[in-house]
Structures are given as C-alpha cells and as structure tokens.
Amino acid sequence: MLETEHRPSDSPYIARVWRGRGAGVERMTSVATSHWEFVVWTHRGRVHAAVRGPETVATVADVPDGSESFGISFTHGTSLPHVAMARLVDAQLDSPHVTSRAVVFGDEERPLPTFDTAEQFVRRLAADGALVRDPVVADAVAGGTPRLGSRSVQRRVAAATGLTLGAIRQIDRARQAAILLQEGAAPLDVVHRLGYYDQPHLARALKRFVGRTATQLRRGTIAEPLSLLYKTES
Template sequence: MGAFFEGRQSDSPYIEFIWRGHSDPNYDRTCPADSRWNILLLKEKGRVKVTVEGPTTRAISKFTAESTEFLVIKFKLGVFLPAFLLTELVNTDLLLPEGAGKSFWLNGSTWQLPDFENAEVFVNRLARQEILTHDRVVRATLQNQPQEVSPRTVRRHFLQTTGLTPKELQQIERAQQAANLLQQGQSILDTVAAAGYADQSHLTRSLKRFYGLTPAQFGKEVFAE
C-alpha cells in the first residue's frame, strides 16, 4: 500500500510549502520531526476533517485505515495563530469544528475549505483579519538581524510562535541537513563533520530521534526508493 504526494512553493510571506495527495487503505508511514506547524485537511469517506497540527520533536508513526485525500498548508517559522498556544500542540494536533457544507469553524467564524490552488487566498484572508500573523523578533533572529532584546526574550518569542525553543529548532534543522547529505550519497563520517555532530554516535542518536532511522538504515531507505 502506498501514497501519492505533490507539492509546490508559495510566494506568500506566510506559507512555507503546500502539499496534496492521497493514500491507499492501511497506509503506514513514519513522519520525521518538523519544526513547522500546519493546517491539514483530510478527506475520508466523503467527510473532510480540518486540524491544526503542531510542530513535532520526534519521528511519529501515522496510520490510515481508509483511503484518504489530504491537503497540507505548512507555515513559515514565526507565523502563528494568536488564538492557539503552539506549546500545547507540540507532537499533537487540534481538530477544528465542522461547519455547514464545505466549511469549518476557526476563531469564531466559518471558513470555506481551501484547496491546492487557492490556499494563498485563504491564508491572506486569515492575515487580513489578524487571525494569522508573524512575529518580528523571530523573523529578525532567523535573518541574523541585530536586536535590542535579551536571549530570554528571544526564547519566549520562539516558544510563543513556534512552540519550540531556538535550541530545539537548531537540533531539528541539523538532523534535516544530515538527512539531506545522506540522501545525496554523502558518507556517514563526512555527514558527521559537515552537519557539526560530535561523532557518529551523536549523529545516530539524532537521526533515530528525529527520523526513526539510523544513518545506515537511512541509506537503505533512500536506495529502496
């Protein structure tokens, strides 16, 4: 049993990436850690569920018993919904109430279900109504711009808008860098050096936590594809 995925970039200042696809019945997959939160629309048996999925700090196994269609709108770091505490959504999600017809409830209003083509229109409406916004401190920090705030203040802003600390973000992004290097055929020892790990054991612990694979297993997974 498998799945089909396709995605696209976005010119929106709020959106990191947009995915859509479908999966066969009894599809089991392991999703790597992801520092970005997203809105997921999942269609199963003709019914669409909308959830806000928080960031993940470990590899998570997901299983779908039925054939499903899905749309994922992944948001950039520092973009957040002020009505939600992302620290409470780490490694979990929140199901939003269904509305009449093809709609759902968010922040006290009903919203039409977005699709792959008009996701930006939906997100821009959220931003115009200030349901969605971005944090200037986080954005400036990510762009390495100097700021007159303390490290404690920066940490608080990251927690509020991403659900994670700067250190947790760094750990996830380093694992992503290592995974990309291994996918490109880089040796394990070269990956250790390039991604800044202390040694091979350090790399192994990181990939086991964030991807559910050892470096050697990762190579086999890539080869199998």
C-alpha cells in the first residue's frame, strides 16, 4: 500500500507539498510531471535528500518497504540560479550531505524541512538567493499573455523549467485526463473536454505520460499504484 497526503501552499514558490509511506508495495508508476521537486526520504533509519527534475515520461520506480518520503513541488518559474534547469530533466541531483536534522542545499547546510515547515524552508532559500522566481514564466504556463515576444517567453520558460511550453502543457493535460478518467469520465468526454484530436491521440498521451490506458484508469485494475495526481485550479 502506498499512503500519500498532500496540500496546497500559499507560497508563490510552492506548487504542492506532499508526504507518503510505502508498505507492502514493491513498485509504483511515477507519472510524468512538469514540476521539479526537493525530496527527502527515510529508509532503515537512513535519511536521503535530492532535487528531482521534471519527468517527461512515465517510469516504474521501486518503493522500499517501510520507507517514508516528503517532497516540495515547485511552481513553474521557480528555479535554481546556479543550476542549468535542463540538466534536471529526467534526472536527480543528490544532496552531498543530509542528516535527520540538516541538509546541504545551495552549498549551505540548512535545517531539514518537514511537511509542516516547507514554507519556512523555501522562504529562507529565496531570501538567500538559492531560489529565484520568474513571474513571466508562471503567467505564460497559466495561459496568460505576457508583454514579450513569443521567442523571449519560450527562452525564459526553457531557462526556468528545462522544458518547452508545449511539453509542459502536454504533460499537465495528460495528468488532468488521468484524474478525469479515474473519476469515471468517458474517454470521448475527456477528448472533447481537454482538446485532444481523438481517442487514439488521448491513448498515446496516457501511455507516454501516465503509463496507463483509459480502461485501466477507469477500472483501477492495476495493483501497482500511481505517483501523486491532484486537481489544480486550472
């Protein structure tokens, strides 16, 4: 069983805060995501931490029995000023040092955050310049019309996320489709609601980004759990 809990945040830097626990589950399907995360996990008394970049395809991940994890998912436009964000896509950077109380982030040792102290941790990172935020990117991803040329916007999106605007929208749309199908929506309704060309187009997106078929999502027939999916305001 994979138990998960998540919550939104009022921080402009944080998209979501989550935590989970694995018990009796060997593997899970990690659904593609357009956000990068800071993740802390504990297994057999040892604490680990890493920055995980956006994932552009669904993958299978091991779930150590009894492991506990916690993560901060960052908003589009929030980035690490001294890391080329493209390096993080489908990749992970492990923290060079982490204990039960502290972690090295941005070349400085800091108190290890928790599910309840994520905002304080991120606030300190931003104040120290270890995190930066480009509101133009957030606006563009949300569907706004920034007062910049399209090429300038695309460059800023790529610099802050490591992805193109089109890739972000494809990933997020597939995640939304999966949620609708899990709730019982008919595939054809999802096609029309989310703007897919037809059902084969939806099927290809689900296979690539979610690792499931529409039927599997509607029936919940796969024992292997999915990573975190949640509704957004958009």
